[in-house]
Amino acid sequence: MLAAKFLAQAICAVVDKEMTRRCFSPCDTDPCENQSQDGSSFAAPCLGAKRHPVAVELTPDKPHEACGIVAVCGHPEAAKLTYLGLYALQHRGQESAGIATIHEGRMHVHKGSGLVADVFDEAALRRLPGSVAIGHVRYSTTGSSLETNAQPLVANYRGGALAVAHNGNITNAANIREELEQRGAIFQSSTDTEVLIHLVAQAATADFDEALFMALVRLRGAYSMLVLHPERLVAVKDPRGFRPLCFGKLGNAYVMASESCALDIMNAEYLRELAPGEMLTYRDGELLATRPFPPAEPAFCVFEYIYFSRPDSLAQSRSIYEYRERLGQQLAEEHPAEADVVIAVPDSSIPAAIGYARRSGIPYAMGLIRSHYVGRTFIEPDQAIRDFGARIKYNAVRSVLEDKRVVVVDDSIVRGTTSRKIVNMLRAAGAREIHMRISAPPWRNPCYFGIDTPRRERLIAATAGDVETIRQFIGCDTLGFLSLEGLLKVVPRTQQYCTACFTGDYPPGQAPTGEFTKQILE
Numbered sequence: 471m472l473a474a475k476f477l478a479q480a481i482c483a484v485v486d487k488e489m490t491r492r493c494f495s496p497c498d499t500d501p502c503e504n505q506s507q508d509g510s511s512f513a514a515p516c517l518g519a520k521r522h523p524v525a526v527e528l529t530p531d532k533p534h535e536a537c538g539i540v541a542v543c544g545h546p547e548a549a550k551l552t553y554l555g556l557y558a559l560q561h562r563g564q565e566s567a568g569i570a571t572i573h574e575g576r577m578h579v580h581k582g583s584g585l586v587a588d589v590f591d592e593a594a595l596r597r598l599p600g601s602v603a604i605g606h607v608r609y610s611t612t613g614s615s616l617e618t619n620a621q622p623l624v625a626n627y628r629g630g631a632l633a634v635a636h637n638g639n640i641t642n643a644a645n646i647r648e649e650l651e652q653r654g655a656i657f658q659s660s661t662d663t664e665v666l667i668h669l670v671a672q673a674a675t676a677d678f679d680e681a682l683f684m685a686l687v688r689l690r691g692a693y694s695m696l697v698l699h700p701e702r703l704v705a706v707k708d709p710r711g712f713r714p715l716c717f718g719k720l721g722n723a724y725v726m727a728s729e730s731c732a733l734d735i736m737n738a739e740y741l742r743e744l745a746p747g748e749m750l751t752y753r754d755g756e757l758l759a760t761r762p763f764p765p766a767e768p769a770f771c772v773f774e775y776i777y778f779s780r781p782d783s784l785a786q787s788r789s790i791y792e793y794r795e796r797l798g799q800q801l802a803e804e805h806p807a808e809a810d811v812v813i814a815v816p817d818s819s820i821p822a823a824i825g826y827a828r829r830s831g832i833p834y835a836m837g838l839i840r841s842h843y844v845g846r847t848f849i850e851p852d853q854a855i856r857d858f859g860a861r862i863k864y865n866a867v868r869s870v871l872e873d874k875r876v877v878v879v880d881d882s883i884v885r886g887t888t889s890r891k892i893v894n895m896l897r898a899a900g901a902r903e904i905h906m907r908i909s910a911p912p913w914r915n916p917c918y919f920g921i922d923t924p925r926r927e928r929l930i931a932a933t934a935g936d937v938e939t940i941r942q943f944i945g946c947d948t949l950g951f952l953s954l955e956g957l958l959k960v961v962p963r964t965q966q967y968c969t970a971c972f973t974g975d976y977p978p979g980q981a982p983t984g985e986f987t988k989q990i991l992e
């Protein structure tokens with residue numbers, strides 16, 4: 471019985487109506503007993519007897535990006551340009567997309583589940599008139615992947631219509647929501663963003679700017695946010711400046727976006743990143759910059775440099791690509807290896823691998839090829855197709871790897887499961903030695919500021935204790951992580967950073983006080 475159990479590789483999928491949740495677990499119970507309490511994560515792969523259809527996550531074992539936001543102010547084709555901007559930010563969220571515009575005092579909105587190209591067509595964009603628009607692509611970090619949670623969130627209150635697009639996580643949203651519900655507020659979504667709308671609506675002032683400020687000062691955590699109102703558009707960053715938000719010009723129009731790659735696609739000129747706590751207000755063709763919040767110690771997410779932002783985006787007016795290459799060079803200095811070839815886990819680790827190769831003098835080659843056309847698929851699991859999820863996404867190039875000592879550079883290890891599959895794949899393709907190098911310190915703590923990471927007990931660096939235990943789990947010959955000091959040496963010193971996922975030092979007063987899960991508001 472036990473033998474049979476161990477012979478059958480079982481992968482159990484728990485599927486609900488709104489989203490597919492996956493469990494890779496020994497599954498003799500239904501629903502699976504290994505599902506986490508909040509229902510959002512599952513145990514690492516192991517063996518069981520029961521067989522179910524499985525939803526294979528084809529971008530596994532990476533922290534999921536936050537969201538992407540775009541605004542266009544003062545352009546006759548505001549909705550179309552916003553659409554283009556969202557297209558460029560698709561890597562920041564693939565669950566839903568939406569655009570809201572203002573025309574003759576009326577709010578127009580179109581949003582839905584799926585990719586930007588699935589949600590919008592010509593007809594949908596024609597129904598979004600006006601010269602001011604905000605847009606959003608979402609990966610849920612609070613609230614499930616429901617259509618009601620798609621942004622921009624739109625509401626009518628006594629001051630008129632209001633639309634909000636938010637990137638980040640408001641860590642005291644549950645407390646504020648409870649307080650508002652006790653006062654009679656009825657919430658339409660399970661996102662943290664909606665509390666902002668209720669706070670504005672319930673503010674003891676009819677002045678919108680004042681009401682917005684009074685609402686924003688109640689929030690803790692991370693928000694890069696766009697707020698659209700019939701008379702103005704506001705772009706604002708929280709006082710710590712966790713998440714990115716930049717702005718630029720397109721003729722007489724202004725453009726704001728999570729990353730500069732969204733400005734490039736519109737052919738807009740990049741001006742600069744918003745400072746922590748900065749607020750830009752567009753009204754009657756003018757853009758006004760203010761710093762309304764009391765000063766706080768900045769905490770820009772250092773992981774934007776390592777992984778989240780697109781390499782062609784700018785940070786501090788220099789390309790993210792450049793910094794990633796320098797992270798690879800620093801990694802080579804800290805963890806040299808005797809090897810024949812350097813390869814990357816594509817695509818995000820390619821600049822770091824090139825940097826490693828350049829500093830070490832070991833040639834760079836493409837030893838892993840990534841398929842760009844995979845999404846999710848359903849299969850019947852079977853021993854014969856173990857590691858299918860990794861193999862459908864990556865394939866090893868035997869001619870590059872056979873009989874070689876290989877340095878493989880990746881930018882993060884979260885649960886370790888994908889790294890282990892990649893090592894198996896490289897060995898199967900003939901690699902003689904595998905030296906894994908990670909262009910970030912070990913990820914030991916969950917992020918509460920807009921990145922979806924597993925709970926601490928699912929993070930291999932948190933549970934394994936030391937690098938040697940992680941190496942044994944992954945199965946490589948040597949393993950080296952970039953040091954925190956090395957990371958901070960490379961990224962611009964003109965900023966201060968959040969490094970909490972590595973250090974556990976959350977910016978004071980910003981982490982949630984109690985249990986925090988993605989479904990906390992459901």
Ligand code: SF4
Binds near residue numbers: 772774918969
């Ligand atoms: S905890 Fe990590 S991922 Fe989250 S904001 Fe801080 S540095 Fe970024």
